[in-house]
Amino acid sequence: MRISPKFTQALAVLVLGSATLLTVLVLLFVVAFVLIKGLPGVTWDFLSSAPKEMGKEGGILPTLVGTVLLPLLAISIAMPLGVGTAIYLTEYTRETRMTRALRFGTDCLAGIPSIIFGLFGFIFFVVMLKMGWCLLSGALTLSIMVLPTIIRTSEEAIRAVPNAYREVSFSLGATRWETVMKVILPNALPGIVTGMILGVGRSIGETAAVIFTAGSSLRMPMTVFDSVRTMSVHFYILAREGISNEKAYATAAVLIISVLLINLVAYTMMHRFISKRSK
Amino acid sequence: MLVSKNSSYLLGLAMLGTLLVSGCGKSRENITVAGSTAFQPFAEKLADQYMTTHPDVSITIQGGGSALGIQAALSGAAQIGMADLVKLPEEAATLKNIIAARDGIAIVTHPSNGIKGLTTDQVRGIFSGTIKNWKELGGADHEISVISREAGSGTRSSFEKIVGNLTLTKDALIQDSNGTIRETVANDSFAIGYLSHGLINEKIKAISVDGASCTEQDITAGRYPLVRPVFLVYSSTLSPAGQAFLDYVLSEEAQELIHKNGLIRAK
Amino acid sequence: MMRLKINVEQVAKGLLTVVAFSALASLLLIAVFIFKEGLPFMFKVGLSDFLFSSDWNPPAGKFGIFSMIVSSLYVTLGAMLIGAPLGIAGAIFMNEFLPRSMMRVIKPTIELLAGIPSVVFGFLGVMVLAPFIREYMGGPGLSILAASIILGIMILPTVISISTDAIAAVPNSYREGALALGATRWQSVHMVILKAARSGIIASVILAMGRSLGETMAVIMVAGNTVRIPHSLTDPVRTLTANIALEMSNATGLAREALFATGIVLFVLIMILNAIAISAMKSKGGKR
Numbered sequence: 001m002r003i004s005p006k007f008t009q010a011l012a013v014l015v016l017g018s019a020t021l022l023t024v025l026v027l028l029f030v031v032a033f034v035l036i037k038g039l040p041g042v043t044w045d046f047l048s049s050a051p052k053e054m055g056k057e058g059g060i061l062p063t064l065v066g067t068v069l070l071p072l073l074a075i076s077i078a079m080p081l082g083v084g085t086a087i088y089l090t091e092y093t094r095e096t097r098m099t100r101a102l103r104f105g106t107d108c109l110a111g112i113p114s115i116i117f118g119l120f121g122f123i124f125f126v127v128m129l130k131m132g133w134c135l136l137s138g139a140l141t142l143s144i145m146v147l148p149t150i151i152r153t154s155e156e157a158i159r160a161v162p163n164a165y166r167e168v169s170f171s172l173g174a175t176r177w178e179t180v181m182k183v184i185l186p187n188a189l190p191g192i193v194t195g196m197i198l199g200v201g202r203s204i205g206e207t208a209a210v211i212f213t214a215g216s217s218l219r220m221p222m223t224v225f226d227s228v229r230t231m232s233v234h235f236y237i238l239a240r241e242g243i244s245n246e247k248a249y250a251t252a253a254v255l256i257i258s259v260l261l262i263n264l265v266a267y268t269m270m271h272r273f274i275s276k277r278s279k
Numbered sequence: 280m281l282v283s284k285n286s287s288y289l290l291g292l293a294m295l296g297t298l299l300v301s302g303c304g305k306s307r308e309n310i311t312v313a314g315s316t317a318f319q320p321f322a323e324k325l326a327d328q329y330m331t332t333h334p335d336v337s338i339t340i341q342g343g344g345s346a347l348g349i350q351a352a353l354s355g356a357a358q359i360g361m362a363d364l365v366k367l368p369e370e371a372a373t374l375k376n377i378i379a380a381r382d383g384i385a386i387v388t389h390p391s392n393g394i395k396g397l398t399t400d401q402v403r404g405i406f407s408g409t410i411k412n413w414k415e416l417g418g419a420d421h422e423i424s425v426i427s428r429e430a431g432s433g434t435r436s437s438f439e440k441i442v443g444n445l446t447l448t449k450d451a452l453i454q455d456s457n458g459t460i461r462e463t464v465a466n467d468s469f470a471i472g473y474l475s476h477g478l479i480n481e482k483i484k485a486i487s488v489d490g491a492s493c494t495e496q497d498i499t500a501g502r503y504p505l506v507r508p509v510f511l512v513y514s515s516t517l518s519p520a521g522q523a524f525l526d527y528v529l530s531e532e533a534q535e536l537i538h539k540n541g542l543i544r545a546k
Numbered sequence: 547m548m549r550l551k552i553n554v555e556q557v558a559k560g561l562l563t564v565v566a567f568s569a570l571a572s573l574l575l576i577a578v579f580i581f582k583e584g585l586p587f588m589f590k591v592g593l594s595d596f597l598f599s600s601d602w603n604p605p606a607g608k609f610g611i612f613s614m615i616v617s618s619l620y621v622t623l624g625a626m627l628i629g630a631p632l633g634i635a636g637a638i639f640m641n642e643f644l645p646r647s648m649m650r651v652i653k654p655t656i657e658l659l660a661g662i663p664s665v666v667f668g669f670l671g672v673m674v675l676a677p678f679i680r681e682y683m684g685g686p687g688l689s690i691l692a693a694s695i696i697l698g699i700m701i702l703p704t705v706i707s708i709s710t711d712a713i714a715a716v717p718n719s720y721r722e723g724a725l726a727l728g729a730t731r732w733q734s735v736h737m738v739i740l741k742a743a744r745s746g747i748i749a750s751v752i753l754a755m756g757r758s759l760g761e762t763m764a765v766i767m768v769a770g771n772t773v774r775i776p777h778s779l780t781d782p783v784r785t786l787t788a789n790i791a792l793e794m795s796n797a798t799g800l801a802r803e804a805l806f807a808t809g810i811v812l813f814v815l816i817m818i819l820n821a822i823a824i825s826a827m828k829s830k831g832g833k834r
Binding site for chain 1: 554555558559561562563565566568569570572573575576577579580631632633635636638639640643650652654655656657658659660661662663664665666667669670674699702703704706707708711712714715716717729730731732733735736745746749752753755756757759760761762763787790791794806809812813816817820821824
């Protein structure tokens with residue numbers, strides 16, 4: 001007895017749909033948990049003032065600034081490096097054992113625990129290069145940490161662009177670089193943006209690596225050589241040292257909302273860019 | 280089109296970059312204090328207070344743990360290191376130190392646990408695994424969930440040294456911070472753990488040891504045995520400004536602040 | 547005009563080469579760092595003692611990490627069993643069976659999970675998941691199961707995002723072709739689209755696997771960190787990463803080198819797992 005394809009399809013929809021529903025529900029639970037515990041503590045005063053009484057009172061303004069500056073700097077370093085490497089590996093070199101080995105190596109580095117990156121950053125940037133605990137040390141360390149993810153996702157995105165597009169471009173007389181800039185990158189953009197968002201997300205959420213390199217100072221950073229504290233580190237310290245669970249959850253709530261906003265902005269900008277091009 | 284977007288992005292980045300790298304020339308002296316995350320909030324409060332009367336000094340407090348604090352003081356990454364260990368390790372022998380505060384270690388259980396007090400022998404038995412069930416101590420018939428800090432923790436080494444002759448049972452669960460131990464014990468009616476006494480809240484219960492409780496009175500009177508110091512380590516090349524801050528930490532005003540916020544005075 | 551075009555091309559190629567090599571050089575720096583710190587240790591203590599003994603007792607000079615290797619593998623396996631199927635299923639469903647507008651809302655919200663710090667997940671685990679497991683399944687609650695569930699949730703955004711992109715990148719002509727031949731949606735998915743998106747989906751799984759193996763903070767809070775070889779899902783365990791983080795504050799001299807050596811072991815483990823995943827992908831392709 002042959003099972004009708006329609007039946008298999010209905011079954012597939014049921015299974016896949018339930019899986020998706022489960023995922024969304026879990027996500028909503030996590031977000032709701034943090035927001036319910038944290039939102040009551042999020043007031044304008046909380047957002048605009050500095051921590052007082054060791055974090056038991058006051059707000060998180062310096063950490064807000066730190067959470068913006070550190071991932072921003074890290075991504076600004078990692079994106080050009082990562083996307084450039086991806087373009088080089090896919091468009092400018094042939095698929096050799098060397099490139100396969102490089103890809104393999106980068107994938108493996110994606111799994112090194114952040115604490116080792118943190119230690120590396122501390123020994124290399126903070127102590128050896130005498131940069132001390134500062135934004136720059138943190139950003140450089142974080143950028144090395146997210147580099148594998150960006151290289152990999154950008155590579156996949158670029159490879160997914162059909163060869164037909166490249167052939168048409170060349171037949172029209174475009175150089176390789178022009179093809180890359182005008183045809184391949186715009187089409188690979190969604191995937192590249194995904195890599196960027198994952199990279200930003202990871203930078204924002206990191207704690208150990210950040211503490212060892214950017215430090216955890218509560219002062220407002222004025223230059224790249226100042227230490228910063230991000231909201232994740234703030235949550236980490238508040239929760240682990242048992243200083244204030246309410247403030248910790250409020251910080252986490254602000255964190256989640258910030259990440260949501262960043263994602264929204266990135267996607268809106270991307271969609272606007274794509275629709276402009278297709279005109 | 281893409282090119283112009285790229286160049287405006289680059290221009291913006293360059294402007295941001297120059298802005299951040301320039302920064303006003305600071306004529307203030309910078310002192311970095313790094314180490315124990317438990318003492319970090321206290322150091323921050325003290326530094327804030329100190330800087331209101333000494334605007335020519337800028338004190339930055341970092342965490343990273345007691346071991347990092349000692350390493351930072353040795354390598355010069357920090358001028359002062361914070362270490363809440365019961366005894367300083369040998370590598371710190373070249374550094375000078377002061378005791379900034381003292382910290383009581385409380386043994387805690389879930390509020391629903393009937394046990395109110397233990398002897399030091401019983402504590403040793405529980406944490407070494409020879410006493411396995413609460414009923415052996417007059418409590419419910421259930422396995423004891425022993426929760427401890429990790430091997431490098433100052434709290435743990437102090438705890439084990441003071442209790443004496445203690446090798447932690449291999450079945451103990453390990454959490455790596457005061458806060459998570461508190462959460463774990465608060466959510467497990469058959470758990471027992473230890474943490475810094477400043478962290479006790481209504482979700483957990485402190486147990487008395489040999490009849491003494493983990494309160495300031497019993498500790499200063501010497502009745503409660505589980506106490507450990509918080510060291511501030513520094514090299515002999517510490518600047519006068521740094522020395523002045525250390526003197527401040529030992530002053531009556533600073534000690535009162537420490538006392539008000541949950542630690543115990545140094546003396 | 548022609549000469550100008552060639553110059554831009556050469557500059558571009560040169561620039562990209564420099565960029566690529568600096569990126570790879572920085573990654574190489576990290577690898578060298580880990581090996582330099584950890585390799586001497588392995589020769590001092592003896593590879594078989596290090597890898598195959600379960601006796602971890604640094605003060606006594608014992609550095610056997612076998613139980614932690616096993617624990618890491620179990621926890622990662624559990625996380626992949628939860629996260630990969632859910633993630634890939636979600637990616638397929640969102641792309642092929644949901645209207646575009648809904649996907650544009652759901653995808654960013656799932657990527658939101660990627661920005662939540664591991665400590666928050668860890669706390670959630672301690673306060674909600676571990677008591678739940680202890681209540682209904684026994685044991686102390688802090689266990690392999692707790693760690694696998696939390697990790698599985700944490701890798702969902704990676705798997706879903708990258709798989710979604712891979713599936714979305716499959717040209718519509720493939721879908722239309724399949725449908726024109728009379729296939730149902732599901733048939734076009736599993737016979738055509740999945741095969742075309744395979745490399746992207748495998749990439750997402752590999753990245754997720756690396757992430758699970760290397761995750762520290764969340765695992766430390768919910769796995770229990772007891773050094774023993776687990777016999778059941780509800781046993782507490784200590785993973786390699788947790789060991790590094792826990793012992794880091796204590797470690798001087800030989801003990802510190804042991805931790806970097808553990809980092810090397812992690813690196814090698816990831817290499818092995820990745821190699822298996824890649825060859826599985828290759829053999830699937832050849833099996834037709």
